[in-house]
Amino acid sequence: xxxxxxxxxxxxxAHRSGSIGPSPDPDxxxxxxxxxxxxxxxxxxxxxVVAVDDASLxxxxxxxxxxxxxxxxxxxxxxxxxxGLYRPDRGAIWLNGREVHIAxxxxxxxxxxxxxxxxxxxxxxxxxxxxxxxxHREPRWFTPTRYFRRLAAQLNARYGLHVDAATPVWNLPxxxxxxxxxxxxxxxxARILIxxxxxxxxxxxxxxxFFRAIRDLTGAGCTVIFITHKLDxxxxxTDRVTVMRAGRVVASMATHETSREALNRLMVGELGExxxxxxxxxxxxxxxxxxLTLDDPTRAVNPRDVTFEVRAGEVLAVAGVAGNxxxxxxxxxxxxxxxxxxxxxxLGHELRELGARRTADLGVAYIPEDRREVGLVGGQSVAVNLxxxxxxxxxxxxxxxVDYTAIRRDAVELIxxxxxxxxxxxxxxxxxxxxxxxxxxxxxxxxxxxxxxxADNFTRGLDPRSTQQFSDELFAHRDRGAxxxxxxxxxxxxxxxxxxxxxxxxRLVAVxxxxxxTRERVGLLMSGDLPAHESA
Amino acid sequence: xxxxxxxxxxxxxxxxxxxxxxxxxxxxxxxxxPFTVFGAVLVGAFGSDVGLNRTIARAIPLLLLSAGLLLAFxxxxxxxxxxxxxxxxxxxxxxxxxxNPTAPGWLILPLMLLSALAVGAAWSLIPALxxxxxxxxxxxxxxxxxxxxxxxxxxxxxxxxxxxxxRGFPGxxxxxxxxxxxxxxxxxxxxxxxxxxxxxxxxxxxxxxxxWGLRVDLVGQGARAAQYLGISSAAVLLAVAGVSGAxxxxxxxxxxxxxxxxxxxxxxxxxxxxxILVVSLGLLRPWLTAVACLAVAGLLVGGTQxxxxxxLPSAVSGVLLWAILYGVINAxxxxxxxxxxxxxxxxAAREGTAAAVVSRLxxxxxxxxxxxxxxxxxxxx
Numbered sequence: 001x002x003x004x005x006x007x008x009x010x011x012x013x014a015h016r017s018g019s020i021g022p023s024p025d026p027d028x029x030x031x032x033x034x035x036x037x038x039x040x041x042x043x044x045x046x047x048x049v050v051a052v053d054d055a056s057l058x059x060x061x062x063x064x065x066x067x068x069x070x071x072x073x074x075x076x077x078x079x080x081x082x083x084g085l086y087r088p089d090r091g092a093i094w095l096n097g098r099e100v101h102i103a104x105x106x107x108x109x110x111x112x113x114x115x116x117x118x119x120x121x122x123x124x125x126x127x128x129x130x131x132x133x134x135x136h137r138e139p140r141w142f143t144p145t146r147y148f149r150r151l152a153a154q155l156n157a158r159y160g161l162h163v164d165a166a167t168p169v170w171n172l173p174x175x176x177x178x179x180x181x182x183x184x185x186x187x188x189x190a191r192i193l194i195x196x197x198x199x200x201x202x203x204x205x206x207x208x209x210f211f212r213a214i215r216d217l218t219g220a221g222c223t224v225i226f227i228t229h230k231l232d233x234x235x236x237x238t239d240r241v242t243v244m245r246a247g248r249v250v251a252s253m254a255t256h257e258t259s260r261e262a263l264n265r266l267m268v269g270e271l272g273e274x275x276x277x278x279x280x281x282x283x284x285x286x287x288x289x290x291x292l293t294l295d296d297p298t299r300a301v302n303p304r305d306v307t308f309e310v311r312a313g314e315v316l317a318v319a320g321v322a323g324n325x326x327x328x329x330x331x332x333x334x335x336x337x338x339x340x341x342x343x344x345x346x347l348g349h350e351l352r353e354l355g356a357r358r359t360a361d362l363g364v365a366y367i368p369e370d371r372r373e374v375g376l377v378g379g380q381s382v383a384v385n386l387x388x389x390x391x392x393x394x395x396x397x398x399x400x401x402v403d404y405t406a407i408r409r410d411a412v413e414l415i416x417x418x419x420x421x422x423x424x425x426x427x428x429x430x431x432x433x434x435x436x437x438x439x440x441x442x443x444x445x446x447x448x449x450x451x452x453x454x455a456d457n458f459t460r461g462l463d464p465r466s467t468q469q470f471s472d473e474l475f476a477h478r479d480r481g482a483x484x485x486x487x488x489x490x491x492x493x494x495x496x497x498x499x500x501x502x503x504x505x506x507r508l509v510a511v512x513x514x515x516x517x518t519r520e521r522v523g524l525l526m527s528g529d530l531p532a533h534e535s536a
Numbered sequence: 537x538x539x540x541x542x543x544x545x546x547x548x549x550x551x552x553x554x555x556x557x558x559x560x561x562x563x564x565x566x567x568x569x570p571f572t573v574f575g576a577v578l579v580g581a582f583g584s585d586v587g588l589n590r591t592i593a594r595a596i597p598l599l600l601l602s603a604g605l606l607l608a609f610x611x612x613x614x615x616x617x618x619x620x621x622x623x624x625x626x627x628x629x630x631x632x633x634x635x636n637p638t639a640p641g642w643l644i645l646p647l648m649l650l651s652a653l654a655v656g657a658a659w660s661l662i663p664a665l666x667x668x669x670x671x672x673x674x675x676x677x678x679x680x681x682x683x684x685x686x687x688x689x690x691x692x693x694x695x696x697x698x699x700x701x702x703r704g705f706p707g708x709x710x711x712x713x714x715x716x717x718x719x720x721x722x723x724x725x726x727x728x729x730x731x732x733x734x735x736x737x738x739x740x741x742x743x744x745x746x747x748w749g750l751r752v753d754l755v756g757q758g759a760r761a762a763q764y765l766g767i768s769s770a771a772v773l774l775a776v777a778g779v780s781g782a783x784x785x786x787x788x789x790x791x792x793x794x795x796x797x798x799x800x801x802x803x804x805x806x807x808x809x810x811x812i813l814v815v816s817l818g819l820l821r822p823w824l825t826a827v828a829c830l831a832v833a834g835l836l837v838g839g840t841q842x843x844x845x846x847x848l849p850s851a852v853s854g855v856l857l858w859a860i861l862y863g864v865i866n867a868x869x870x871x872x873x874x875x876x877x878x879x880x881x882x883x884a885a886r887e888g889t890a891a892a893v894v895s896r897l898x899x900x901x902x903x904x905x906x907x908x909x910x911x912x913x914x915x916x917x
Contacts, residue, residue, distance in 0.1 A: 336763070357766030368764060377758035384750070388765055392747045400747050 034097040036061035036223040037192055042081055042091035051077040053247035064214060064224045066234040069244035070267055070489060075227045079194045083115040084108035114190025116181045118197050124170035128180045129155060131169055136188045159183045175206040196227045211237040229321065231260050231527060243267055264523045268491035283312035286452050286483035287333060291342030294328040301325045304506040315484040319494035319526055320503035326487050330456050334366045335359025346452060360389060365450035367441055369457040375441040378430030383411035385429045386444050418443040435466040442470060446477060453477055456487045491523050504528045548819060551867030555859040562855055568846055577853055580841025581834030593724035593795060595833035597787035599732030601811035602825050603739045604780030609820055610743060611776045612756040617678025618784035619808025620685035621659045625652035625785025626792045627689055630799035633711040634697055641714025649789050656785015657778040664777030668770040693801050707800035717794035726794030735783055740822035752776060784808060813861045
């Protein structure tokens, strides 16, 4: 098959803009097909966090290519590089056998690359044709209704949009809105479509329709890259699949050559050395959650009737794909919200009446997921950040005056004990690497020997060595007699815990003992592919 | 803190230099020798006893206003309403004076000051309460209240409180001498200077040494972290709003009791806005801000010198003043941009200030949610 030219609606605009190198492609994979997209050794770091690590990807023209991985595997970051939103630190992008340089979304657009993001980027008050016209050959001065009616008719004829030219898009069902986004990209000349978890908000019937539409597009010469963590959709609807894990591409194969189990294993990786099980029998109940239900309208998924217990000397994993109600659960068991139904009791105290501060005073340590924004105050020094829990009481303050000398003295000790680098209590914490920032949070939260530790995805974005070190720390506290709740989206981490509670769509679908939890079973429960009753 | 090497400091110098260069060019276009004019501004402000005396008198309200603003901005409470608070303070003090014309000064003068403090605080608490209760943007509310305060003042000085012997000019009668703030010798420098200095030193002490000051910075620099720690942002916001408004009110009282000895329309001379420029130049640090107060007061006073000496409108010094603000803001934005695509991590207290106000103004059409989530952000990919 000859190299398919990237055609825009203006007819080959791609050839005069964007900087397309003149040389033919020396690294083209053998075989008769030149990939429509070839990403070569792309790396992207954010501060100390490696988002994409030497990732390569080939996508043949006209195929539906799944980019599969867990949350935080780097899928979206890699695709943001292709869409011109991020500039890679290293690596090259080739389109149809020629190297291109994509410095901005405009460059990507000129080269025929379009991305549908997870959050929809339509203007709610505008109609579908208005949204489609924004930013591309829109009428210069006036925007007459007639123009949009004509455009709508054209779009309907060309792409089967089937929408009223007069309805604002916020009135459309979500599946329709997604179609508007697709049509917008096509109208803007996109022939390589990147879809970031497009089915996340779709009902099953809509998913079917959606993929039929995608097939029509590839039939018409488009190439589709489809970011997902849903195995089902990969197996049913895609031609090829590339699996990413921890920023790296770990495998790429034709979809019909693989299986659900194989993909699952590739996606979550092999376990490191499992930490030994608890040596002592669990002690008294530290945290008891009964029928916890939230109704926070700002979240898509809230905890529903969640019930579990955690005892002294055990680590309970709350495993689940992000966005399945973890956020609300964490806020409830750390005393940050009071408007929940059911009960949350820590050491005999109902948290509803306590509030965050007095909950912490009970001996509840909380390592938040977002250490930069929540766990730390970036502009303040390491010393102040280490004292954040106690700066307003003796010995750090007396009579309303802060004793910065005392704060600094204790900080020096903690910096030494936890190996924080650089070992300078006065440096603003924002200047530390991700791992060292997490050390500051852990030093602050765990140095007081807490009775309950709530750790929310606390290894996210850290290198393997720090990850190992921090989970060891957590298990050391378990062996000391602390109760630990570890919220995690990582299957390997979940399986290292003493018990695993699996959260799906706000409900605890199963609570398994370490002995009965297998990788496949937990993975499938997490993805919602295995109904809860099958696991019982 | 390595101030000299820090990025905001560099941006600051760059903006200042650019503004002065622009000013010199501007004067060149007006066909005057730019260096002579610039020199005349400086000499007019600081070169003579009269100039210095007027400069210090002008710095008094700026000290009070910027001390309050400093506190509010450090908590990221963007109080644009100090002009209104200052106006209301002047009105309150004048009211006490006008309705008790025969009472003894030792009783009335403190009452004037106290009522100004109280009314100013109440005025700034309006936007703070609306923000805490409903998530309303304090920028819009406090800005709008400035006009309300100014109209109330206008109304009073042309109606009920108008001086019957004022020959039609809008303004009240002069207060009796017992209600005047003591002055330093024969100068315009009144007791308000002491209040201003005390306020600025107190703000410095509070921010750098006290538990409450650290809370202000924590709420300002890490609202979500403060929530995580169980610090009540609402309490901090209400407190800084109240204190900043009170100091604004005191600035107004100082003008009527110390300088003009009567209430007249436009008593604030928009110093409530000028104070935003001052704290921006001062990078939200008390000592730098105090210096900025003096410098800006000098430019305001020196401008009149230009008018006398060169026949240029005194607005010429306003051009310099606001060019400085513009330059400093843009240099800060530029410095932010240079930092590039790093994670969205803001530097410390000195972030933005006026730049942040301006961008908040631009963004404030979007409503603030009643509460921001604290736990895991629901993201993936």
